[in-house]
């Protein structure tokens with residue numbers, strides 16, 4: 103918990119391991135309202151040392167449609183300028199009851215086939231003839247880490263059809279060997295002990311159980327699941343929130359960079 107400045111410094115001095123890529127692209131996907139946009143903002147807040155809100159967040163935690171309704175990109179900024187990381191924020195995945203994106207479109211976005219600001223049609227996947235479709239994406243348009251954002255409070259209640267959608271994405275991109283991780287949000291709402299003291303996140307039995315449920319349901323190993331609490335109504339940054347966010351982010355960018363190193367050497 104005392105490593106915040108060290109973590110920040112190492113990320114601020116990060117160098118990308120592929121000569122043709124200046125910025126590592128990371129795509130976030132998951133259920134509507136899971137905290138995807140909040141996670142993107144929390145990483146930026148941590149680096150800037152103040153609360154930021156570049157990605158629009160839903161103020162209503164119960165919603166029938168995805169609040170992020172387009173593919174949007176957000177650069178990670180440090181106190182002294184841009185860092186070599188870029189987010190692709192996506193609409194939450196569609197369920198029977200809620201309007202959102204489809205696995206096919208998320209897969210296209212991972213490969214860089216989707217233009218920024220594209221608004222997915224919730225009924226039909228993006229057509230390759232559409233003007234939002236990029237037929238020949240550059241390597242820099244591709245995402246090199248896929249982050250599934252999962253709400254720890256409601257993980258056990260997740261519609262099995264949504265889990266099937268995550269599995270479809272997982273299997274379809276498996277051969278590309280793009281790293282896939284889970285960011286498990288809202289740990290403050292999942293466990294009262296953690297709400298009162300975020301440092302208890304690694305010893306809480308409840309959080310451990312939730313991580314196991316995530317792992318079993320989605321098929322991601324426990325060492326690729328990162329519990330976090332996003333900034334949501336705070337007005338000031340907080341050391342413990344920052345450390346959890348930075349720990350998750352460091353792993354994400356290191357995994358992405360490992361994959362890029364392999365791509366560069368092939």
Ligand SMILES: Nc1nc2c(ncn2[C@@H]2O[C@H](COP(=O)(O)OP(=O)(O)OP(=O)(O)O)[C@@H](O)[C@H]2O)c(=O)[nH]1
Pocket residue numbers: 133134135136137138139140141158159160161162163165167168169170171192193194195251287288289290291330331332333334335
């Ligand atoms: N308590 C708590 N609330 C959170 C956390 N992360 C997000 N929230 C709240 O959850 C709600 C949804 O967050 P968003 O970031 O808009 O979720 P999203 O996944 O981007 O949702 P869509 O764009 O609609 O798919 C907001 O009200 C956030 O304030 C967290 O870690 N803890």
Ligand SMILES: [Mg+2]
Pocket residue numbers: 138139140158159160169170191192
């Ligand atoms: Mg969003």
